[in-house]
Amino acid sequence: MATLTAELEGTLSRVARDGAARAGRGLTGLMGQEIAIHVPQVRLGTRADACDAVGGPETVVLGSYLSITGDISGHIVLLFPVERALACVDLMCGQPAGTTREADEIACSAIGELGNIVGSAFVNALADHAGLALHPSPPSILNDMALALVETVYAEVLSQGGDVVMIDTVFEDARGQTTGLLIVAPDPVCMPHLRELAA
Amino acid sequence: MTAPASEQRRVAVGIGQLVVSKDPRDVLVAYGLGSCVAVAAYDVGAKVAGLVHVLLPASEGKASAGGEPARFADVGVDELLRRLAEAGALRARLVIKLAGGAAVLGAANAEKFKIGERNAEAIQERLQRHGLRAASCDLGGTRGRTLELHVAAGRTYVRMAAGAPTEL
Numbered sequence: 001m002a003t004l005t006a007e008l009e010g011t012l013s014r015v016a017r018d019g020a021a022r023a024g025r026g027l028t029g030l031m032g033q034e035i036a037i038h039v040p041q042v043r044l045g046t047r048a049d050a051c052d053a054v055g056g057p058e059t060v061v062l063g064s065y066l067s068i069t070g071d072i073s074g075h076i077v078l079l080f081p082v083e084r085a086l087a088c089v090d091l092m093c094g095q096p097a098g099t100t101r102e103a104d105e106i107a108c109s110a111i112g113e114l115g116n117i118v119g120s121a122f123v124n125a126l127a128d129h130a131g132l133a134l135h136p137s138p139p140s141i142l143n144d145m146a147l148a149l150v151e152t153v154y155a156e157v158l159s160q161g162g163d164v165v166m167i168d169t170v171f172e173d174a175r176g177q178t179t180g181l182l183i184v185a186p187d188p189v190c191m192p193h194l195r196e197l198a199a
Numbered sequence: 200m201t202a203p204a205s206e207q208r209r210v211a212v213g214i215g216q217l218v219v220s221k222d223p224r225d226v227l228v229a230y231g232l233g234s235c236v237a238v239a240a241y242d243v244g245a246k247v248a249g250l251v252h253v254l255l256p257a258s259e260g261k262a263s264a265g266g267e268p269a270r271f272a273d274v275g276v277d278e279l280l281r282r283l284a285e286a287g288a289l290r291a292r293l294v295i296k297l298a299g300g301a302a303v304l305g306a307a308n309a310e311k312f313k314i315g316e317r318n319a320e321a322i323q324e325r326l327q328r329h330g331l332r333a334a335s336c337d338l339g340g341t342r343g344r345t346l347e348l349h350v351a352a353g354r355t356y357v358r359m360a361a362g363a364p365t366e367l
Contacts, residue, residue, distance in 0.1 A: 051231070057230040057231040058230050058231055058345055060360045060361050065304045065305055065308065067308070067311075077304075140304060140305025140306075140307050140308055141305065142303070142304065142305060143360070144233075144303050144342060144343045144360050145230070145231040145233075145343040145344075145345065145360045146231060147230055147231025147233070147343070148231040148232060148233030148301070148303050148342075148343025148344070148360075149233060149303055149304065149343070150231075150233075151214055151231065151232075151233045151234065151235050151254070152233035152234040152235075152301075152302075152303050152304055152312065152314070152315070153304070154214070154254070155233075155234045155235065155254050155255055155314045155318075156234070156312055156314055158254070158255060159255055159256075159314055
């Protein structure tokens with residue numbers, strides 16, 4: 001397996017940190033409370049332990065998928081354990097905690113909007129750092145086992161050959177509780193572009 | 200007979216992994232199959248079970264990555280059959296079951312993400328090349344699955360997110 005050069009890892013980490021800061025500001029405004037987003041690592045490949053951030057491989061999660069198109073292409077997956085997702089929906093809708101009890105139409109719509117804000121923040125950070133024109137797709141709502149979702153993105157990217165870079169991002173609220181997992185995976189065909197950017 | 204729940208040992212078979220077991224306490228489990236496909240094989244005579252968790256359709260000559268010996272359908276199926284034979288299984292007695300191959304990233308993206316469908320096709324073609332075919336399948340759709348194979352009696356169960364297991 002190939003390894004990330006220190007330069008590329010540094011560049012992707014900077015993009016991810018900038019994206020996280022932008023997404024954090026967007027979410028804090030939307031939720032009315034401080035949401036911190038940390039970028040613990042940028043790495044090649046993925047493992048089932050990425051799913052540990054949201055409770056394990058079989059944990060049912062709610063989230064969204066966006067594809068990136070434009071000068072480079074890729075994938076953005078945002079996952080929350082269902083209970084955390086429903087708590088986010090209550091915050092977004094200004095409702096007392098515990099109001100939303102299931103992933104109904106309104107909840108799914110709110111999670112889609114969350115995906116839009118976070119995904120767009122990362123896409124814009126990458127576009128600004130790289131001087132590229134990038135466009136996020138409208139979000140698709142996901143409600144399934146965490147690993148089933150993560151492995152499908154992994155397979156899709158890996159099937160194109162080349163390196164798989166997945167930026168794993170963990171969200172924490174003011175109490176330090178993990179609230180979600182964000183995976184950004186550029187298509188391998190874009191790696192030369194990103195390497196040039198890092199050089 | 201399936202081992203009592205208290206004596207069962209769940210053995211996770213991760214992405215690109217392959218496990219063969221003759222231990223009746225073992226329950227081989229492929230968790231959270233999305234586009235991946237699990238191939239479960241059991242020889243009722245030798246009471247040998249094998250499970251492989253395939254990620255991609257074709258190796259195209261590429262060696263499997265070190266940590267994922269069964270990443271590809273072709274290599275994965277071949278290696279599963281080889282390891283089962285080594286453990287005393289007879290190919291003619293193998294009962295093979297498949298699950299997975301879904302397009303889980305939303306219905307709007309189902310047309311774009313064909314990996315699951317291609318995985319399922321590649322596995323079935325490879326089995327056919329060995330003169331084998333699956334006895335039952337739970338493939339496709341848009342939902343993730345977990346498959347478990349009980350070594351004691353070769354029973355295979357599939358469940359979807361938060362769902363009850365059904366026998367395959």
